[in-house]
Every structure is written in structure tokens, then in C-alpha cells.
Amino acid sequence: MRRTIAWFLTLLAAHPALADEPVPPGPYTETECITCHTERDPNLIRQWREGSHSVTSGVGCHSCHGENHKESAVKARKDQICTGCHKGAASHSYSTSKHGIITRLEEARQDWRQPLQRGNYRTPGCSYCHLHNGDHGDTMAPGRGPEVRQWICAGCHSPRYIREQFANGKRQLEIADLKLAEGESLIVSAVDDQTDALSKLRQSLNHHRKNVLLGIGHQSPDYQWWHGQPALDGDLIRIRDRILQSSRRKSLADNLEE
Ligand code: HEC
Ligand code: HEC
Ligand code: HEC
Ligand code: HEC
Ligand code: HEC
Numbered sequence: 309m310r311r312t313i314a315w316f317l318t319l320l321a322a323h324p325a326l327a328d329e330p331v332p333p334g335p336y337t338e339t340e341c342i343t344c345h346t347e348r349d350p351n352l353i354r355q356w357r358e359g360s361h362s363v364t365s366g367v368g369c370h371s372c373h374g375e376n377h378k379e380s381a382v383k384a385r386k387d388q389i390c391t392g393c394h395k396g397a398a399s400h401s402y403s404t405s406k407h408g409i410i411t412r413l414e415e416a417r418q419d420w421r422q423p424l425q426r427g428n429y430r431t432p433g434c435s436y437c438h439l440h441n442g443d444h445g446d447t448m449a450p451g452r453g454p455e456v457r458q459w460i461c462a463g464c465h466s467p468r469y470i471r472e473q474f475a476n477g478k479r480q481l482e483i484a485d486l487k488l489a490e491g492e493s494l495i496v497s498a499v500d501d502q503t504d505a506l507s508k509l510r511q512s513l514n515h516h517r518k519n520v521l522l523g524i525g526h527q528s529p530d531y532q533w534w535h536g537q538p539a540l541d542g543d544l545i546r547i548r549d550r551i552l553q554s555s556r557r558k559s560l561a562d563n564l565e566e
Contacts, residue, residue: 405526405528491544494551
């Protein structure tokens with residue numbers, strides 16, 4: 309809670325009148341970006357360092373902003389910079405959501421020089437949610453707590469609608485976890501049949517559970533109700549089938565031996 313309050317306070321304190329300051333054009337090396345901006349805004353650099361881009365994946369300033377100051381923020385706000393690296397389900401779940409569809413349709417009309425704040429955008433793109441207001445940690449990460457997320461959504465939706473969405477999302481994920489646990493215990497119970505086929509089915513379960521998470525996070529009905537829950541049901545049917553088949557084969561073999 310304290311971290312959330314601190315976050316709101318930084319939001320309020322952010323954006324002093326920087327516009328008058330001359331911005332040197334660049335280009336700069338990665339180290340130069342970090343050194344100069346650490347002096348200017350140590351908090352931004354700390355957020356980036358503690359976030360998943362810096363530590364686990366080494367995604368630096370250049371990857372999102374390029375090497376020059378010209379359009380460096382504009383570039384980073386657009387979806388293409390993120391989808392250049394995040395392909396597959398993470399992007400597809402968003403592009404099949406209303407947010408993704410409207411953002412795509414309105415892209416040419418949107419003024420991308422505007423900071424990612426309330427009132428500046430009709431629908432949220434990747435950066436609007438994940439780097440809201442220039443916060444270089446992931447503003448959608450579960451570790452940030454639900455308050456930060458709900459506050460961001462409530463910039464455009466009614467708080468009650470958003471609370472319902474989150475409660476529904478939580479239920480859906482619980483159901484997905486029950487299915488995952490059931491599949492796991494079926495696989496474990498088939499002790500003498502830990503074949504490749506079963507381990508593929510285990511991977512498939514985890515993959516489809518992730519689809520449910522992305523379906524909820526990105527508000528994609530397709531990912532919740534097609535690539536998510538029904539796909540998990542399909543996994544459970546295939547696991548049971550697989551176990552049944554192999555126990556039939558075993559009893560057939562036993563009968564032949566007698
Ligand atoms: C010598 C210091 C210096 C270096 C090196 C530097 N910057 Fe900056 N940067 C500034 C100043 C000054 C501004 C304008 C005031 C501000 O927004 O902080 C700025 C602004 C920015 C902005 C905001 C631009 C906007 O339109 O709002 C971004 C993004 C940025 N820098 C990224 C980078 C990246 C990426 C690098 C490395 C390629 C880099 N900077 C290197 C000094 C520097
Ligand atoms: C994952 C992509 C990504 C990475 C990596 C990244 N940035 Fe940014 N950065 C953004 C986005 C998006 C914005 C626009 C935020 C907004 O409009 O509120 C931004 C905004 C900024 C700003 C303007 C801040 C403000 O609040 O006006 C500065 C300065 C900046 N970045 C510097 C850096 C530096 C230095 C690095 C490397 C340590 C870096 N960024 C790494 C995506 C990124
Ligand atoms: C240069 C490639 C690159 C760019 C550009 C990039 N990312 Fe990433 N991002 C990664 C990698 C690598 C990870 C580490 C986790 C992974 O393997 O997916 C990551 C992690 C994440 C995570 C945490 C998810 C997880 O699986 O831990 C989110 C959320 C995310 N990125 C969103 C964004 C957004 C939003 C943008 C655009 C502003 C963006 N990324 C730009 C490569 C990139
Ligand atoms: C409406 C806000 C919103 C938009 C727009 C959005 N995301 Fe997300 N994203 C979320 C939420 C919420 C989650 C779920 C985070 C969680 O609970 O782990 C998520 C999850 C993710 C994850 C997986 C994180 C994990 O823990 O595995 C990645 C990667 C990601 N988003 C990238 C993107 C990219 C790339 C885009 C644009 C193509 C995008 N997001 C657009 C809100 C958004
Ligand atoms: C910048 C504004 C903005 C933000 C921020 C935003 N949304 Fe939206 N959202 C919209 C708009 C506009 C639509 C399309 C409304 C319509 O259906 O006509 C929409 C549609 C939706 C829909 C689909 C509704 C339907 O009828 O199918 C859901 C669900 C949703 N948003 C949830 C969220 C959640 C959850 C968040 C936060 C993670 C969020 N939104 C953040 C603007 C926003």
C-alpha cells in the first residue's frame with residue numbers, strides 16, 4: 309500500500325517544465341543515455357533496472373527509444389516497438405481485443421507526442437498500460453498491486469465496471485488453475501506411463517493457462533473463451549483418453565500373456 313501511495317505522489321510531482329530545456333540531438337551510446345539520465349531522474353533509471361526488461365532480458369534504452377532524441381518518446385509509445393519483440397500470444401491477445409482494434413484504427417489520428425496520461429488517448433496501447441506515465445517498471449505487473457492497475461483503467465472506465473472486470477478475471481484464473489491441478493494429478497497418477505505424449509500435454513496445459521491470463525489481462529474474449537478455457541478442457545479430455553488407451557493396451561498385453 310505504501311508503495312502505491314508513493315507511486316501516486318510521484319505521478320503528481322512528475323513533469324516539471326522540462327519543455328524549455330534544449331534537448332541535445334545525439335546519437336548516444338547506451339552508457340551515455342544511462343549516465344546522463346541517472347543525473348536527471350534517478351527514479352526512472354531505478355524503475356528500469358528493477359523491471360523485467362533490464363535485469364532478465366537486457367532490453368536497454370536503445371531498444372525502445374533509438375539512439376537519437378528526435379521522436380525518441382513518440383517511437384516508444386507506439387505498439388510496433390513492443391510487438392517487434394513480443395510476438396505470438398502476448399500481442400495477438402491484445403490485437404484481438406477492443407483496445408487493440410480501436411488503437412489500430414485510430415493510429416493515424418492519434419497525437420503520439422502526448423504523454424501516456426489520462427485524457428490523452430482514446431484507447432490504451434501496450435505502453436499506455438505497461439509504462440503508464442513514463443513509469444519504467446511494469447505498471448501492470450501483479451507485484452505492483454491491483455490499485456495501480458485499477459486506477460489506470462478507471463481513467464477511462466467507471467471504477468465499478470473495472471472492479472467487476474477484475475473480480476471476474478480472478479474467478480476465471482482460479483478455474484483455470486483448478487483445471488491445471490486436475491490435469492497435473494491425472495498425469496502424476498499415470499505413474500508407469502510418463503511418456504513424451506503426456507509431457508507434451510503438460511506443456512499444452514501450461515500454454516493454455518497462460519492464454520487465459522493474457523485473455524483476462526488484455527480483455528480478449530477470444531483468448532478467454534477459445535484459446536483459453538475450452539483449450540484447457542480439450543487438454544483434460546486428451547489426457548484422460550491417453551491414460552485410458554494405455555491401460556487398455558496394458559490389459560490386452562496381460563491377457564495375451566496368460
Ligand atoms: C547529455 C545528457 C543526455 C544524454 C546523453 C541523453 N539524454 Fe535524453 N534527455 C536529455 C535532456 C536534457 C532531455 C530533455 C529534458 C527531459 O525530458 O529530461 C532529454 C529527454 C529525453 C527523453 C524525453 C523526450 C521527450 O520527447 O519527452 C527521452 C525519451 C530520452 N531523453 C532518452 C534518451 C536516450 C534513449 C538516450 C541515449 C540514446 C539519451 N536520452 C541520452 C539529456 C540527455
Ligand atoms: C520497454 C520500452 C522502454 C525502455 C526499455 C526504456 N523506455 Fe524510456 N520511455 C518509454 C515510453 C513508452 C515512454 C513514454 C512515457 C509517457 O509518454 O508517459 C518513455 C519515456 C521516457 C522519458 C521521458 C519521461 C517522461 O516522463 O517524460 C525518458 C527521459 C526516458 N524514457 C528515458 C529512458 C532511458 C534513459 C532508458 C534506458 C535506461 C529508457 N527510457 C528505457 C519506453 C521505454
Ligand atoms: C528488444 C526487445 C523488446 C522490446 C522492444 C520490448 N520488450 Fe518487453 N520484454 C522483452 C524480453 C526479452 C522480456 C523478458 C521476458 C520474456 O522473455 O518475455 C520482456 C518482458 C516484458 C514484460 C514482462 C512479461 C514477462 O513475461 O515477464 C512485459 C509486460 C513487457 N516486456 C512489455 C513490453 C512493452 C509494453 C513494450 C513496448 C513499450 C516492450 N515490452 C518492449 C523484450 C522486449
Ligand atoms: C489494457 C491494458 C493493457 C494493454 C493495452 C496491454 N497490456 Fe499486456 N498485460 C496487461 C495486464 C493486466 C496483464 C496481466 C499481467 C499479470 O497479471 O501477470 C498483461 C500481460 C502481458 C504480458 C505477460 C506478462 C506475464 O506475466 O507473463 C506481456 C508480455 C504483455 N502483457 C505485453 C503486452 C504487449 C506487447 C501489448 C501490446 C501489443 C500489451 N501487453 C497491451 C495489460 C495490458
Ligand atoms: C485510454 C482509455 C482506456 C483505458 C485506460 C482502458 N480502456 Fe478499456 N476500453 C476503452 C474504450 C474506448 C473501449 C471501447 C468501448 C466500446 O466498447 O465502445 C474499451 C473497451 C473495454 C472492454 C470491452 C468492453 C466490451 O464491450 O466488449 C473491456 C472489458 C475493457 N475496456 C476493460 C479495461 C480494463 C480492465 C482496463 C485496464 C487494464 C482498461 N479497459 C483500460 C478505453 C480504455
